[in-house]
Amino acid sequence: MQVAANRMTREDVMAQANTRNDEEPDAASRKVEIRPEGSAMLDATDESILDALEEDGRATLAQLSRLSGLSVSAVQSRVQKLEKRGIIKGYRAVLDYELRGLPISAFVSVTPLDYSQEADIPGKLHELEGVVSCYSIAGAPSFMLVVRVSSPSKLEELLNRIHRTVPVSTESTVILQTYF
Numbered sequence: 001m002q003v004a005a006n007r008m009t010r011e012d013v014m015a016q017a018n019t020r021n022d023e024e025p026d027a028a029s030r031k032v033e034i035r036p037e038g039s040a041m042l043d044a045t046d047e048s049i050l051d052a053l054e055e056d057g058r059a060t061l062a063q064l065s066r067l068s069g070l071s072v073s074a075v076q077s078r079v080q081k082l083e084k085r086g087i088i089k090g091y092r093a094v095l096d097y098e099l100r101g102l103p104i105s106a107f108v109s110v111t112p113l114d115y116s117q118e119a120d121i122p123g124k125l126h127e128l129e130g131v132v133s134c135y136s137i138a139g140a141p142s143f144m145l146v147v148r149v150s151s152p153s154k155l156e157e158l159l160n161r162i163h164r165t166v167p168v169s170t171e172s173t174v175i176l177q178t179y180f
Contacts, residue, residue, distance in 0.1 A: 042087075045070065049078060050087070057091040102148040104155055105175040109141040113167040118142055121166050128165060130158045141171070 042050070045068050052059050052067055064075045082088045097105065110125070112118045121143060122134045132146045149155045159170055 046078060046082065049075065050082065053079075053088065053091075057093075097148050101150055104149045104151060105178070106147050106149075106155060107173045107175065108145040108147055108159070108162070109171045109173075110143040110145060110162070110166075111141040111169045113169060117167065121168065124166050125162065128158065128161055130154070131162075 048068055049064055052064055061072045061075050061079070064079070065072045068075060070078070079088065097103065110121065112121060122136070125131050125134055125143075125145065130147050130149050132148050135144045136142065137144050147155070147158055149158055155172070155174075159172065162168065162170060
């Protein structure tokens with residue numbers, strides 16, 4: 001892939017950031033952010049709105065207005081544009097699974113025994129109660145699940161259901177504590 005003459009390579013950007021400039025004494029300490037080509041370009045106001053909504057998805061337009069310094073209608077317009085562009089995909093409640101009766105969380109790595117059926121695995125696992133999410137990952141294993149259950153015996157039951165549902169091998173890691 002040919003890099004356009006007016007575009008800097010990652011190495012050029014890093015070298016420039018690490019070079020001291022007499023006109024700008026703190027140039028080396030600036031945060032350098034490299035966005036992939038085609039990524040959504042957001043201004044600082046959009047970023048602050050997104051950060052606030054990521055922290056509290058129920059933040060009101062008035063709260064976002066105070067945070068950003070924009071009018072409520074301007075914030076509403078920006079949020080709607082971010083939703084329309086697909087940058088904001090939805091809003092979710094953050095649950096306390098222990099209080100919900102599901103104190104056991106685990107990562108389950110999933111390796112297909114028959115790679116010709118690999119594409120079918122996420123859809124079949126999605127139907128199983130206790131499977132919260134499924135990620136396609138690089139290397140072996142092919143998938144990583146997050147599961148939540150009420151007890152160690154329920155985890156064992158879920159693993160058995162996974163094996164009956166799809167031809168895979170699994171490895172489980174129980175989550176002791178989530179920090180963020």
